[in-house]
Amino acid sequence: MxxxxxxxxxxxxxxxxxxxxxxxxxxxxxxxxxxxxxxxxxxxxxxxxxxxxxxxxxxxxxxxxxxxxxxxxxxxxxxxxxxxxxxxxxxxxxxxxDPFKLPGDEGVKFTKFLFSVVVEELRSRQHFAGHMARERHKSMTKLLQSEKMIVLGQLSMGLAHELNNAVGAFSSNLDQLTRSLTDYFKSHESEFVTPYFFEGLREGQTKSTKELREERSDYEQLGLNKSATRRIAKTGLDPVMLKAVINDDEQFGTQLSFLWEMGSTLHDMEVSSRQAAHVVQSVKQMGVANQRWSYTVDVNKTISEALAILKGISKEVAIETRFEQELPSIYACSGELIQIWVNLVKNAIESLNAFNQDTRKVMITTQLDGVSIAVNIEDNGPGIPKEVWEKIFQPSFSTKVAGLSFGLGLGLTIVKRIIEEHGGEIKVTSQPGQTVFSVFLPIETQPKE
Amino acid sequence: MDRLYIVCVDDQREVLNALADDLEILNAHVEVEICESASEAKTLIEEIDANGDLLAVVISDQVMPGTSGVDFLTQLKEDGRFPKTLKILLTGLATHEDTIQAINEAGLDQYIEKPWSQEDLVIKIKKLLTLYVLRSGLDYQSFIQVLDQTTLYEGLRART
Missing domain, CATH: 2.60.120.10 (Jelly Rolls)
Known part of the structure; x- marks a missing residue:
């Protein structure tokens, strides 16, 4: 042939x-x-x-x-x-x-050959159709995935909105309650026990469970029952002073420990409600409701917001930040910047957790680098093989398959797109024990039309 | 000394305090101890063992800095000194894999989801305490106040 x-x-x-x-x-x-x-x-x-x-x-x-x-x-x-x-x-x-008009043997040869050309043409078109069908299937899958992400995004926005109202009501009611109780105890200041409410309210519990166990015997001399002893130990107040104040009056001692705990509980609730409000605010910041570009975006602040969102999953990892305090404000979309940091830090945390090593560290630094702000996100995880450094920014590249972290392989693609929208760039270097994602955001960005 | 211990492990102090408050009603008969990390709990368990006291129940959170709840409970099981100790995973966030691992490798006895209700928690702890007392062949009369009557009755009947 x-x-x-x-x-x-x-x-x-x-x-x-x-x-x-x-x-x-x-x-x-x-x-x-x-x-x-x-x-x-x-x-x-x-x-x-x-x-x-x-x-x-x-x-x-x-x-x-x-x-x-x-x-x-x-x-x-x-x-x-x-x-x-x-x-x-x-x-x-x-x-x-006209191949059919060629003389004798030439005509036979040419038509015989043409037959193979036509068959080849058929095969080629068939092959191309198959290829197109596969591509279409791939993009459909990707479309479905991103649609799922959009739905998740909308759901979390709805959730943030609902929680914002609930947390708002909770925290203002808590303030009200604290004020009423404070007023009440102030008006009863003559009673010897009320200052312990304010003690608890001011700082809450400062002793660790280990310290409490070690110091417990000091409080056992107060002559209170087991529960009251444990409660009064949590105040961290000097046992010698308490011994003098309580003076073997068990009822007074129990009352004191209850009042301290009441104050301390209000203190804890206030801390928790502030934390909840912060998380909800940060999620709202990231959501579609806040996609405005502004000239006064503080990059350090967007990183802090991102870390607040990640607080729940970052427990097992020591996150350290070294911020350059004198960074200029840039023209950017703060919600999108938060999304970049959330993605990058989350990736770092997940790779550290997947590797299950003993010390898990993420270090985030910001600094001025010529005409850009450089943000480095470094982790001490297993590293990314050099062959895939480029690939990780492509859609559908995912290493996450199991557990609570589900990867759609879109995270870094989105990160790269957002950074490019800001006129910046992202680089990665990695070796076992040190992976650094460096994001450069230009200080002078022309407003997008 | 033969005192019975319930050890609670969670990295959040508010959760620990809430647990300790909820279990306060058992205080007269058992020692309820709270620890902020698995390593703190390990030290405490060593002390309990050294004093000749008994580790009846361990309640642990899953997601904690350092050692996770499942890993901690697995280590406890592999230790071999506490075969009768009952283990509870108390968590609001555990994957399917974590849970399977907890049951298969840590020999989990109970799984409690956050947020818990005091009533439910106390009932479950009492049942486990009863199982511990029965398994260890302790004199149940001295702990009768903190035992679950039905479990005790069934256990005693099975014995005869």
Missing amino acids: SDLKDYIISAYFSDPDHMIDLKEGQVLLHQNEINHRLFFIVEGVLQGFLPDEDIKDPVLEENAGGFIGVYSFFSKDHKSYTEVRAAKRSRVAYFNG
């Missing part, structure tokens, strides 16, 4: 007068153009497009050694079905006679 092809090519597709050189993007055949030539691709790549249907991707492709124009050459109306363009610099040779 290849001998026959060699013969046909040299006999019918080697005439220098029947050669066309094409530059990249140059059109060989327009759509619906009448064509009586059969083209052999000497070098390069040719692609067929459907401009009338506004489809940007090629619907057929042929490389050097293949034929193009097969359909129009043989069809009844000789119309080109697609627009054929050179994908790169190419050269084609053409035959424009």
Whole structure:
């Protein structure tokens, strides 16, 4: 077969007068153009497009050694079905006679060869259709995934909104309660026991459980029952002083410990409600409701907001921040910046946890680097193999398969897109024990139209 | 000394205090101890063992800095000194894998989800305490106040 092809090519597709050189993007055949030539691709790549249907991707492709124009050459109306363009610099040779009118043996040879060309054309189109179907399937899957992300995003925004109202009501009621109790105890100041309410309220419990166990025996001398002893130990107040104050009056001692605990509980509740409000605020910051660009974005602050969001999953990791305090404000979208830090820090935490090493550290530094603000996010995890450094920014690249962390493989793609929107860039370097993602954000960014 | 211990482990002090408050009603008969980390709990358990006291129940959170709850309970099981100790995982956040591992490798006896209710918690702890007393062949009369009557009755009947 290849001998026959060699013969046909040299006999019918080697005439220098029947050669066309094409530059990249140059059109060989327009759509619906009448064509009586059969083209052999000497070098390069040719692609067929459907401009009338506004489809940007090629619907057929042929490389050097293949034929193009097969359909129009043989069809009844000789119309080109697609627009054929050179994908790169190419050269084609053409035959424009009637193969069925060639004399004797030549005619047999040529038609025999044409049969293989037509079959090859069929195979090629079939192959291309298969390829397109696979691509379509892939993009459909990706679309479904991003739709899932959008739904999750909307859900969390709704959640943040609802929680914001609830947390708001909770914290203002708590303030009210604390004020009422404070007023009440102030008006009863003459009673010897009330200062212990304020003691508890001011600082809460400062002793660790270990300290409490170690010091417990000091408080056992107060002569209170077991529960009251444990409660009064939590005050951290000097046992000698307490001994003098309580003076073996068990009822007074119990009352004292209760009042201290009441104050301390209010203190804890206030701390928790502030924490909850902060998290909810940060989620709202990140959400669609706040996608405004502003000239006064403080990069350090966006990092702090991101860390607040991540507090729940960052427990097992020691996160250290070293901020350059004198950073200039930049023109940016703070919600999107938060999203960058959340993604990068979350990745670091998840890789550390997956590796299960004993000391898990993430260090975040900011500094001024010429015309940019440089943010480095460094972890001491297993590292990213060099082969995949580039790949990690592509969609559908994910290492997360199990557990609470579910990866859609879109995180770093989104991060890269956002950074590019801000005119910045992201780099990664990695070796076992030290992975650094460096984000550079330009100080002078032109407002986007 | 033969005192019975319940050891609670959680990295959040508010949670520990809430647990200790909820279990206060058992105070007269058992020692309820709270620890802020698995390593603190390990030291305490060593002391309990050295004093000849008994580790009846361990309640641990899952997500903690350092050693996780499941790992801690697994280590406790592998230690071999506390085969009768009953283990509870108390958590608001555990994956399917964590839970399977906890049951298979740590020999988990009970799984309690946060937030818990005091009533439910106390009932469950009493049941486990009863199992401990029965397994250890202790004189149940001295702990009768903190035991679950049904469990005790069934245990005693099975014995005869």
